[in-house]
Amino acid sequence: MPLRAVFDTNALLSGLLYRGRPHLCLRMASEGLVRSVTCEYILAELREKLIERFGFDTAHADAAATMIRHFSDCVAVSEPVAATCRDPGDNHVIACAAQGQADLIVTGDKDILVLSPLRVQAAVVQTRVIEVVTPAQFLALLPGRL
Numbered sequence: 079m080p081l082r083a084v085f086d087t088n089a090l091l092s093g094l095l096y097r098g099r100p101h102l103c104l105r106m107a108s109e110g111l112v113r114s115v116t117c118e119y120i121l122a123e124l125r126e127k128l129i130e131r132f133g134f135d136t137a138h139a140d141a142a143a144t145m146i147r148h149f150s151d152c153v154a155v156s157e158p159v160a161a162t163c164r165d166p167g168d169n170h171v172i173a174c175a176a177q178g179q180a181d182l183i184v185t186g187d188k189d190i191l192v193l194s195p196l197r198v199q200a201a202v203v204q205t206r207v208i209e210v211v212t213p214a215q216f217l218a219l220l221p222g223r224l
Contacts, residue, residue, distance in 0.1 A: 081219070082113045082151075084175040086168075086185040087123045089213060094142055095132065099213035103184055106220065107149055114150035115178035119170040121147060153178040164189040175208050182219075183210045 085093065085103065093104035107114040121143040128134040128142055155173045168190050175183050183190060190210055211219070 080111060080113045081182060082115050082178065082180040083107070083182040083184050083216065084115045084120075084171060084178065084180045086171045086183060086187055086190065087120055087127060088186050089184045090120070090124050090146060091127060091132075092186065092213070094128075099217055100184075100186075103213050103216055104146075108145075110149070111220070114146070115153060115174060115180045116146060116150040117153050117155045117170065117174040117178070119155060120174060121152075123167075151178060164192075172208075176206065179206070180208060182216060183208060184213055184216045185210060186212055 083103075085100075085107070089100050089103065092098065092100035094101075103112075104114075106112050124146065125136075125139040125143050128139040129136065134142070153174060155170060155177055165187075168187065171183060171185070171190060172193075174180070185191060191212065193210055
């Protein structure tokens with residue numbers, strides 16, 4: 079069974095816009111070598127940043143989000159989790175990982191990286207440990223898992 083990973087918004091942006099490790103991570107997810115897990119919050123934030131920061135028109139931003147949704151399990155984040163991120167917006171990423179039963183969160187965001195390993199508990203899932211890794215660390219994990 080492939081690893082389940084939440085790619086946070088900055089990893090998605092880097093993977094879509096630039097070549098490099100984040101792009102390789104997304105390519106592996108699109109090919110089914112890992113299972114991407116996402117939620118509407120992450121997809122909405124992706125669309126917003128593509129439009130506001132990178133000048134995408136709405137149609138292209140929507141197409142990018144649709145592509146990510148196509149190869150991802152999109153979970154409904156129905157409740158917050160017990161997490162204390164320095165950036166409260168990052169709690170949605172953690173809730174997505176908890177409720178989507180992800181093994182990993184892939185990010186370059188230092189506010190999330192400092193939480194690894196992350197122990198989360200939500201009413202709909204058992205307490206679980208989720209590793210928080212950079213794209214480079216994620217890629218290093220895969221050879222032994224494939």
